[in-house]
Amino acid sequence: MLPSLQMLEPSTAVQYVKGIGPKLAEILAAKGIHTVDDLLHYLPFRYEDRLNPRGIAELRAGEMATVIAEVRTSGLFRTRRMPIFQMTAGQGRTRLKCIWFNASYLQGKFQPGQMVALYGRVEDNRGELQLVQPQFEIIGDGEGEAEKKVADSLEIGRIVPIYESAGQGRLTSRWFRRIIHAALENLTPELPEAIPAAVRKRLSLLPPREALRRVHWPEAGESFQDLLASRTPAHIRMIFEELFFIELGLEVKRREQKVQTGIAFRLNDQVREAIKRILPFHPTGAQKRALKEIASDMEKPFPMRRLLQGDVGSGKTLVAFEAAIIAIENGYQVALMAPTEILAQQHYFSARRILEPSGYRIVLLTGSLEDDRKRETRRHIAHGNAQLVIGTHALIEQKVEFAKLGLVIVDEQHRFGVMQRSKLMRKSDKNDGGAAGVPARPAERSSAVERQGEPDVLVMTATPIPRTLALTLYGDLDISVLDEMPPGRTPIVTRRVGDERSDEVWQFVRKQVAAGHQAYVVYPVIEENEENELKAAMKMYSELSKNTFPDLRVAVLHGKMDPETKEMTMKLFQKGEISILVATTVIEVGVDVPNAAVMVIEHAERFGLAQLHQLRGRIGRGAAKSYCVLMTGGKVSEEGERRLDAMVRTNNGFEIAELDLELRGPGEFFGTRQAGLPSFQVASLIRDRDLLEVAKKEAGAVLSGPNSEISRTEIDRALWQMRTRWQKTYGLVEVG
Ligand code: ADP
Numbered sequence: 001m002l003p004s005l006q007m008l009e010p011s012t013a014v015q016y017v018k019g020i021g022p023k024l025a026e027i028l029a030a031k032g033i034h035t036v037d038d039l040l041h042y043l044p045f046r047y048e049d050r051l052n053p054r055g056i057a058e059l060r061a062g063e064m065a066t067v068i069a070e071v072r073t074s075g076l077f078r079t080r081r082m083p084i085f086q087m088t089a090g091q092g093r094t095r096l097k098c099i100w101f102n103a104s105y106l107q108g109k110f111q112p113g114q115m116v117a118l119y120g121r122v123e124d125n126r127g128e129l130q131l132v133q134p135q136f137e138i139i140g141d142g143e144g145e146a147e148k149k150v151a152d153s154l155e156i157g158r159i160v161p162i163y164e165s166a167g168q169g170r171l172t173s174r175w176f177r178r179i180i181h182a183a184l185e186n187l188t189p190e191l192p193e194a195i196p197a198a199v200r201k202r203l204s205l206l207p208p209r210e211a212l213r214r215v216h217w218p219e220a221g222e223s224f225q226d227l228l229a230s231r232t233p234a235h236i237r238m239i240f241e242e243l244f245f246i247e248l249g250l251e252v253k254r255r256e257q258k259v260q261t262g263i264a265f266r267l268n269d270q271v272r273e274a275i276k277r278i279l280p281f282h283p284t285g286a287q288k289r290a291l292k293e294i295a296s297d298m299e300k301p302f303p304m305r306r307l308l309q310g311d312v313g314s315g316k317t318l319v320a321f322e323a324a325i326i327a328i329e330n331g332y333q334v335a336l337m338a339p340t341e342i343l344a345q346q347h348y349f350s351a352r353r354i355l356e357p358s359g360y361r362i363v364l365l366t367g368s369l370e371d372d373r374k375r376e377t378r379r380h381i382a383h384g385n386a387q388l389v390i391g392t393h394a395l396i397e398q399k400v401e402f403a404k405l406g407l408v409i410v411d412e413q414h415r416f417g418v419m420q421r422s423k424l425m426r427k428s429d430k431n432d433g434g435a436a437g438v439p440a441r442p443a444e445r446s447s448a449v450e451r452q453g454e455p456d457v458l459v460m461t462a463t464p465i466p467r468t469l470a471l472t473l474y475g476d477l478d479i480s481v482l483d484e485m486p487p488g489r490t491p492i493v494t495r496r497v498g499d500e501r502s503d504e505v506w507q508f509v510r511k512q513v514a515a516g517h518q519a520y521v522v523y524p525v526i527e528e529n530e531e532n533e534l535k536a537a538m539k540m541y542s543e544l545s546k547n548t549f550p551d552l553r554v555a556v557l558h559g560k561m562d563p564e565t566k567e568m569t570m571k572l573f574q575k576g577e578i579s580i581l582v583a584t585t586v587i588e589v590g591v592d593v594p595n596a597a598v599m600v601i602e603h604a605e606r607f608g609l610a611q612l613h614q615l616r617g618r619i620g621r622g623a624a625k626s627y628c629v630l631m632t633g634g635k636v637s638e639e640g641e642r643r644l645d646a647m648v649r650t651n652n653g654f655e656i657a658e659l660d661l662e663l664r665g666p667g668e669f670f671g672t673r674q675a676g677l678p679s680f681q682v683a684s685l686i687r688d689r690d691l692l693e694v695a696k697k698e699a700g701a702v703l704s705g706p707n708s709e710i711s712r713t714e715i716d717r718a719l720w721q722m723r724t725r726w727q728k729t730y731g732l733v734e735v736g
């Protein structure tokens, strides 16, 4: 080895890896590969067993197989429906036909005499076996040369890693194989180990270099099944490492919160009495449990950071009001924030109904209030006259000063997005009372009076989040779950109907209205700014109100209406003065009208699963049997079918959320607007749930562990590593 040859450090920019350079580095950057470390974390998505490639004669129909053979003939055939590319490969006298549909691009690709590695499904075509659409790689140009290469080739005679190509196919799997191989060869011998020794020992983790080598170049004896499942020791080490540092970060954040000074609310008999006096129902077991957890947080002298998770209709509002009572009875103010005006208004109405009889002063602060009113309301808040402040996130963005804020409740959290949550939390974490933000306090107060503790924060979400996601997204929060529905609910009957049967559906709606119930008709306007979509919804509304139900009271509700009209419409529907509400998805969140027992969802195939479930949650809130009709128009995709099936089959939000996560993948789970979901280099939230649990446990153990087990230096090294990784993965989110 030449002494001048530079060793690669994990932090070296990829462009300095031999064979890359600035041009290709750009392509890699688009894939998130910036450093040697990133490159080494670009894992194969599958492996091919070219150690024991199959003889053509021993192939069986139906199996996936790797075959190494010589190109004999190839050519393009035009059938009436599409061009088919055909190639025949041989081993001695045996031959195997390979076909690719619609593949004129393959013309001229193969030359007779070339050796190719083929991987694909073996199919029986009228007694003759063939490979259909196999993946292939040209290994060498003639048998002599190919044989020579076998010994030291990266392509055959071993288990071969297959990488996703990049740059529209410019950087092929083969290219990655070479580059990653070279990078591993030249990698510095001093690869830092950041996972503490005790953890490594407990889980028998491979050293980092060995894991890297074996994940890219598996040894001959490696279980193929484990490889494909990403469960070899090398995979486990790499996936665990990534999850461990994320969980460590979240755990550190949690612990830091626990040392800040908060408010220790008193929970004496007077407060308990106030709660009992006010509440209209007997709480469910789950509500009692959640309140107990919340109350116990509130009594403690550090700030609460708790997520209250419960399916639609599980009664989160009641629990939130109970928490509010504790704060108010202790002389503090409460802010309740909702994602939409409609929802804020609704909270305002129910808060007044439930809490005002006790003399609490409640105000509503939304973006649409007139400036004078806004100013006046803000003054009330600043002087401490308002005890419960309900509003939209205009509350976060505008300058609202509280006299004595004790509790912040954020409803329907997922709508705010992760980034916004962290913004909000940062604001509540700051003691500066400065520029903008909920818990900003008037400067003269915070300096003159004794330092007030940080307000408690209760976040509520109706999206049942699968536990894995909750652990990563909300890992810095404690979690309470409402897993029980209030009594007296009859399950919702869900049916799927093609829109050619809409007449029957409208007759059914008519019958329900005649029986005294109300109905929603929901039309998919996903993007309220889309003129055309809104037009279609309005057309539907005029059709229903003029032709189908001319004798009934039908109204419309959509996001582009002015706030007063929206509010009025909602009020009339709540009072039962409107029978049929034609609405867009604005009603998705939180709207509560127990007498509404029917929901017809038009073009149900266009909605996401979580959204359908949220919509359906608007009914089934009263004692009457409720019906959800999913109407479909036109062709439904296979995924659409699975969504509709799930809706008909189950009412369980957690089950639906799991399926949704599976169908859409975590990146899409919260929709594009809720960007900010952590993305992983090597881990997968769906595949690696088990390892995530282990990582969480180990992160906790490291931080609580006795010094004899884990040294301070080790913890520091792990924290340092965590911070670097965290910054990379989470970008803006601050840790500690
Ligand atoms: P969500 O969890 O979706 O916010 P809500 O808080 O809106 O649910 O509650 C749904 C409905 O259930 C409301 O009509 C509410 O008044 C009612 N409710 C809540 N708790 C109880 C209870 N313990 N017993 C009976 N009804 C309840």
Ligand code: MG
Binding pocket: 316, 317, 411, 462, 590
């Ligand atoms: Mg709610």
